[in-house]
Amino acid sequence: MRWSSLFIPTLRDAPAEAEAASHRLLVRGGFIRQLQSGHYSMLPLGWRVHEKVAAIIRQEMNAIGGQEFFLPAMHPASLWQKSGRWETMGDEMFRLTDRKGAELALGMTHEEVFATLAAEITSYKTLPQVWYQIQTKFRDEPRPKSGLLRVREFFMKDSYSFNLDDAGLDAAFDAHHAAYTRIFARLGLDAFPVQASSGAMGGSASVEFMVASPAGEDDVARCNGCGYAANVERASAALDPVENRPGSDTPESFNTPGIRTIAALAEAGHPAEHQIKSLLYNVNGQLTVLLLRGDHPLLEQKFIDYTGATDIEPAEADDIRSALGASPGSLGAVGVTDLPIYADLALQGRSGMTTGANIDDVHLTGVDVERDIKVDHWVDLRGILEGEACISCGEPLSIVRCIEAGHIFKLGRKYAEAMGAKVLDADGVTQTITMGSYGIGVGRAMAAAAETHHDDNGLQWPMTIAPYEVVITIVKTDHQESMAAAENAYAELQAAGVDVLLDDRPGRPGVKFADAELVGIPLRLTVGPRGLENGQLEFADRRDGIKSDLAVDQATQHITDLVNQGRRLGT
RNA sequence: CGGGCUGUGGCGCAGCUUGGUUAGCGCGUCGGUCUGGGGGACCGAAGGUCGGAGGUUCAAAUCCUCUCAGCCCGACCA
Structure with missing residues (x-):
């Protein structure tokens, strides 16, 4: 393509509201434009990247036997009522009513629809299956942010595995794990798997693929000693022993x-590790006491995962006062018998503790947790802290901010059960299919790549997903010899199957160099009178900044080789 | 949903405190001349219901009320 005929609206200044590097650069480079919060238009350059990401995902999904579908984005409410998620998804689901008054939802994920199709599988002989699609998801996020990193409308590759038994599910899960590892490597993303909370999805196991980046929204506990890695939502760490x-x-x-x-x-005079922190929460409407060591933060997700609660929030001060007789600051669980009490494991065996007395401005000391408090459930509730010891090897854990690029779940039989996806096994016995579900956000993967591949001058796309692989920059468009040499190189690279962009715009070279770097095209071939005098074209690699001169008759071959090399490596 | 902030040509901003000519500046855009190896110079031009509604006033970008939108920090997710 010729730059002069493309719509690539680059900006010198980033919009004031853009903060994340990927957001700033994708807007500045003319890849995306915001329509409203959480909804972005893909411009031609952005769409080329998006489609290259999608193509890689497709190849790897097909390689593990995935079959591509395309399902409706709009679903009847009845489908979601069957699985129970019409209620549990809450405000996160976009809902609408049609002219007949029927309730509809915009799909946030497709377990229900795929499981409905899977109900047509009637024999174990048809299993296993891996089904996927790349399709728009809608989620009414409370807070869209950071450009493409968190949006309300986005393309997701979602796949679903269907197996007869747990061993089959394990195999499908492992196949996806391996496919995801290949996908992210090819996208140029340094993604690593971490143990994750399954959250609202349910199921027995889940792994997230994380890309370390300050623009991310998840914290991961990582051990440099043994490789242990877990989302802090479920990470555990060894406790420093405390003497009572x-x-x-x-x-x-x-x-x-x-x-x-x-x-x-x-x-x-009562050190935090000798205090009991008493928190009151409303858990599905039930006032509930949560206890932690004074210096330990509560990690709500752990509590949600343990209880399966769908709706938890800190209790109102009035409710607390009427239940316990005191205000926050003097609360405790000693003598409390009419409220459920959950205590963090770090409180086991602790005595000589200090806690509120449920009388304003009075505390208790000398409390023995197990003797004096009616604990109903001992649970891991605490958020771990940077530097605590790894539970398996003892090395200090570091906490790393990450972008969640992919998430894979073992779902089990919940959805198949709800949708009636059952088969007869070899013995003629009816079995409910077991499912897995696996997601990659395409736009987010693209943003993660932008987030981790840029410098002060702009983007530095990996070859595999660059909008164009090579740009030919013509220094002087009114110089006949330059034009001829550039056209020649352009034709040769096109013939070699390279995605090449010819910057034939009239104008000053500085602008063209700056644009090429902002847009982040991996390889640049500069054609100008200065080089041509010596029979040379100048070559620059955006990824490492290295420049060199190439003989006119060897330039395109050299570049073609580099392109092919980059396509293989994902660099 | 809690907390902080912002809405003025395509982008970045000033003006608002203390109402008062025709709402400015930089970048970009269009025409022209000179240029031409890292965002060039000069001349000329187009482009704005100052987020919206209501109010106060002789007069509102500016003051008041309401409202909408967007961004950032926290609780949720690919």
Whole structure:
């Protein structure tokens, strides 16, 4: 293609609202434009990248036996009512009503629809199956952000495996794991698998593929010693042993006027690790007590995963007061019998602890957790902290901010059950199919690549997903010899199957160099009178910045070789 | 949903505190001349219901009320 006839609206300044590097550069480079919060138009350059990402995903999905579908984005409410998610998805699901008054939803994922199709499988002989699509998802995100990283309308590759038994599901899951590893490598993403919470999706196991980036939204605990990696939503770490302070036969109360926080109580001689943090939550409408060690943060997702609760929020001060008789700052669980109590495992065996007395400005000390508190459930509730020891090897854990590029789930039989996806096995016995589901956000993968491949001058696309692989920059468009040489190279590269862009715009070379770098085309061939005098074209590699001169008659071959090399490596 | 912030030509901003000519500036765009190896210079031009509605006033981008939109930080997800 010729740059002079393309729509590539590059900007010198990034829009003020764009902060993430990928957001700024994708807008500046003329790849995307925002229509409204969470909805982006893909411009021609952006769509080329998007389609290259999708093509790689397709190849790898097909390689593990995936069959491509294309399902409706609009679903009847009845489908989601069957699985129970019409309720549980809450405000996250876009809902609408048609002219007949029928309720509809815009699909946020497609377990229900695929499971409905899977109900047509009647024999174990038809299994296993791997089905996928690349299709628009709609999610009414509370807070879209960072350009393409978090949006309300996006293309997702979602695939679903259908197997007769757990061993089959394990194999399908492993195949996806391997395919995802290949996909991200080819996209130029340094993604690593981490143990993850399954969240609202349910199911027994899930793994996220993470790309370290400050623009991400997830924190991952990572061990450099043994390779342990887990989303902090479910990461655990070894506890530093704490020696209990001397206890007493019964808790003793003492006055603590004006002391309302863990920190204040610590200053008053009760170190945080010897305090019990008492939190009150509304859990599906039930007032519930959560207990942690004073210096440990609550990780709500762990609680949600343990209880299966769909709706939790900190309790209102009024409700707390009427239930316990005190305000936050003086709360405790000693003597509480009428509320469910969940205690973090770090409190097991602890005594000589300090906690609120449920009387304003009074605390208790000498508390023995197991003796004095009616704990209903011992649960891992705490968020781990940077530097705590790895549970398997003892090395300190680091916490890394990441972009979630992919997520794979073992779903089990929940959806197949709801949709009636059953088969007869070899013994003629009816079995419910077991499912897995596997997702990659195409636009997010693209943004993650932009996020991790750029410099001050712009993007540095990996060859595999670059909108064009080579740009030929003509320094002087009114110089006959330059034009002829550029046209010649352009024709040769096209003939070699290279995605080549000819920057034939009249104008100053500085603008063209800057645009080529902003847009991030991996290889640049500069054609100008200065080089041609010596029978040379100048070559620049955007990825490493290295420049060299190439003889006119060897340039296109050299570049073709580099393109082919880059396509293989994903660099 | 809680907290912070912003809406003025395509992009970046000033003007608002203390209402008062025709709403400015840089970039970009169009025409022209000179240029031509890292966002060039000069001349000329187009382009704005100042987010929207209501109000105060002789007079509103500016003051008041309501509202909408967008961004960032936290609770949710590919």
